[in-house]
Amino acid sequence: MRNLRKYLIIITLISTTIFLSACGMMPKKNKDFEYIKQRGVMKVTIQSTRDKSYKFTVTDKQAIEDIYQILSSAKEVQEKTSLNADYILEIYEEPNKIIKFNYTAGLDKGNGANFYNEEKSYIVSNRLDNDIIKNFRNIRKPIDFEDVYYESLYRAIEQFNTGENKNKKIGVNLKGDMEAAKYQLSTDIMYFEDRLKKISNVENVKGEDLDGYDVVMKIKTEGYTDTKYKATVTFQGNPKEKPAVYYISNVYEQGSWKINITDKKPENF
Numbered sequence: 679m680r681n682l683r684k685y686l687i688i689i690t691l692i693s694t695t696i697f698l699s700a701c702g703m704m705p706k707k708n709k710d711f712e713y714i715k716q717r718g719v720m721k722v723t724i725q726s727t728r729d730k731s732y733k734f735t736v737t738d739k740q741a742i743e744d745i746y747q748i749l750s751s752a753k754e755v756q757e758k759t760s761l762n763a764d765y766i767l768e769i770y771e772e773p774n775k776i777i778k779f780n781y782t783a784g785l786d787k788g789n790g791a792n793f794y795n796e797e798k799s800y801i802v803s804n805r806l807d808n809d810i811i812k813n814f815r816n817i818r819k820p821i822d823f824e825d826v827y828y829e830s831l832y833r834a835i836e837q838f839n840t841g842e843n844k845n846k847k848i849g850v851n852l853k854g855d856m857e858a859a860k861y862q863l864s865t866d867i868m869y870f871e872d873r874l875k876k877i878s879n880v881e882n883v884k885g886e887d888l889d890g891y892d893v894v895m896k897i898k899t900e901g902y903t904d905t906k907y908k909a910t911v912t913f914q915g916n917p918k919e920k921p922a923v924y925y926i927s928n929v930y931e932q933g934s935w936k937i938n939i940t941d942k943k944p945e946n947f
Contacts, residue, residue, distance in 0.1 A: 711749040720770045728859035734814045752800035759790040761864035783807040784865035820902040826935050828870045830926045834911045849883045849891035857899035905930040
């Protein structure tokens with residue numbers, strides 16, 4: 679009996695230690711966003727920074743509760759990400775009381791704050807993008823858009839960047855493709871820029887100034903469905919000269935995308 683009692687005491691101590699350790703390892707709740715729950719936030723709007731027409735409003739109480747749960751686990755940090763924001767979130771406490779945040783999707787914990795305003799900066803779980811934003815974005819977003827889009831542009835650059843064009847400085851103007859702007863994320867653009875570094879005379883245009891380039895690449899997404907993606911790519915050098923035009927006509931067949939780029943306009947394009 680004495681040995682049994684001793685074993686029970688040891689088991690109790692071990693269980694208590696494990697429980698306390700687990701509690702200590704649990705992330706602390708961020709109370710900066712308690713007002714969302716306590717004051718009954720009316721709505722949350724999410725606006726694309728690249729396409730001003732792409733904006734949706736969250737009014738469903740469960741969806742707002744999900745946003746609260748995600749933000750309440752956010753970690754406050756001092757350093758912001760160097761990447762541009764993809765979205766602007768506006769939290770409406772009242773019709774005339776709005777709290778605004780910038781949000782950069784797709785970052786991990788080592789990239790600095792991805793959710794911030796002028797007062798505070800936080801690292802927020804990618805659940806905000808995966809569970810909230812993508813539920814709305816995927817309504818219109820084509821299958822595998824990131825892979826298909828940037829891969830098509832890269833191949834178009836390779837086709838143009840031959841012969842005498844290899845000596846020309848080419849600026850890629852992603853911002854001009856308004857149909858695709860709503861789907862362009864800073865992290866995807868960063869990966870695309872890293873890939874462009876393999877081509878010494880090509881770079882993504884950062885600002886609005888297109889001067890300093892011998893050739894500017896402009897993209898115009900013509901249309902897309904779950905099985906097709908079409909775009910026109912124009913390489914314009916000297917304004918007095920005829921630009922080089924390529925046609926992207928991709929088809930989704932047998933579980934994968936077939937990328938087709940030609941300098942002749944396909945039938946039924």
